[in-house]
Amino acid sequence: MSINTKIVDDFVANGIEFVTTVPCKQLAGVIDEVEARKEIYHIPANKEDEGMGLCAGAFMGGKRPAIIMQNTAIGVTINTLVTLTQYYRMPLPMLISYRGELKEPVACQAEMAVHTKALLNQLNIPTYHFHKRADADELDAILKYTFMCNKPVAILTDATFWGGY
Amino acid sequence: MIRSEILREIAPILRDHLVVCNIGLPSQELHMIDDQPTNFYMLGTMGLSSSIGLGVALAQDKTVISIDGDGSVLTNFGTLPTIANNIADNFILLIVDNGSYGSTGDQPTYAGKKTSLAAVARACGCDNVIECQDTDTGQALTDAINSKKMTIIVCKCDSGNIKVPVITKDPVVIRDRFMTAVQS
Numbered sequence: 001m002s003i004n005t006k007i008v009d010d011f012v013a014n015g016i017e018f019v020t021t022v023p024c025k026q027l028a029g030v031i032d033e034v035e036a037r038k039e040i041y042h043i044p045a046n047k048e049d050e051g052m053g054l055c056a057g058a059f060m061g062g063k064r065p066a067i068i069m070q071n072t073a074i075g076v077t078i079n080t081l082v083t084l085t086q087y088y089r090m091p092l093p094m095l096i097s098y099r100g101e102l103k104e105p106v107a108c109q110a111e112m113a114v115h116t117k118a119l120l121n122q123l124n125i126p127t128y129h130f131h132k133r134a135d136a137d138e139l140d141a142i143l144k145y146t147f148m149c150n151k152p153v154a155i156l157t158d159a160t161f162w163g164g165y
Numbered sequence: 166m167i168r169s170e171i172l173r174e175i176a177p178i179l180r181d182h183l184v185v186c187n188i189g190l191p192s193q194e195l196h197m198i199d200d201q202p203t204n205f206y207m208l209g210t211m212g213l214s215s216s217i218g219l220g221v222a223l224a225q226d227k228t229v230i231s232i233d234g235d236g237s238v239l240t241n242f243g244t245l246p247t248i249a250n251n252i253a254d255n256f257i258l259l260i261v262d263n264g265s266y267g268s269t270g271d272q273p274t275y276a277g278k279k280t281s282l283a284a285v286a287r288a289c290g291c292d293n294v295i296e297c298q299d300t301d302t303g304q305a306l307t308d309a310i311n312s313k314k315m316t317i318i319v320c321k322c323d324s325g326n327i328k329v330p331v332i333t334k335d336p337v338v339i340r341d342r343f344m345t346a347v348q349s
Contacts, residue, residue, distance in 0.1 A: 031308030057220020083209025
């Protein structure tokens, strides 16, 4: 089974029916898989804070949401995470491509990578880092944890996890 | 008419539907005029009223009205193509376009100058875009609800604010009673 299929299988098994995405090269395969699944309403967003707004609405409308995005978006979504997702205590699994880590070819990506975990830590967002394929075995438990505690939860997935460039 | 006068006029229409209300004075005014469990008040996060409302509308069947402002739509312009391409016929976006950032002291917005939000919405692919004058808002809203077609209403009105108390309700209470109303 491909890692993309495994990830989206875990989404579906945890009742996630509404997924918003802002693309990243590393995430292309999982986004294709989300688009292909009839159990999921896939709604591409133009910016990650917009996507978090859509997810907040979907959750209040009765559907479990998730967002797929790049770590660079942490910078533009802090206000939304704090004043919407956390303030109203809503669950939001965030599958995040962790650009700027080992095997990164684009130097500028490292600039946000060095802030990524520090920002998530500052925001008290539970954060998991997938570096090896086997790390994804915990995804099911992470999703259950997210909807148990009604928090945004970050799942950082680096280039080594995705098989490098 | 100013925004609070429009809200007072349309409150009897709003109260039968799910409402997502924009941050700052719009939420404070609606809360003071006609607080309902079907109202979701935004206490922060400028710009996302339309996104939250669209999410609610796509997730269930009841009619959802997002009350937004011209300044907030300008903040989150990416919302209009998303709305256009994800049709929810139970969704109405009501943009109260007073040409100013009301909650921050009525600084002018570009929507009050050369930029037409109705034209932008149409250019983004939104099919049913109505621009109306303040006095016609109630009729435009009623027509949109009855049409059962996703509609964007741009209501041109005067800028101006009234004194209103801030909302002190806990956000989790606001969210919980809204979700209970969604499910009822």
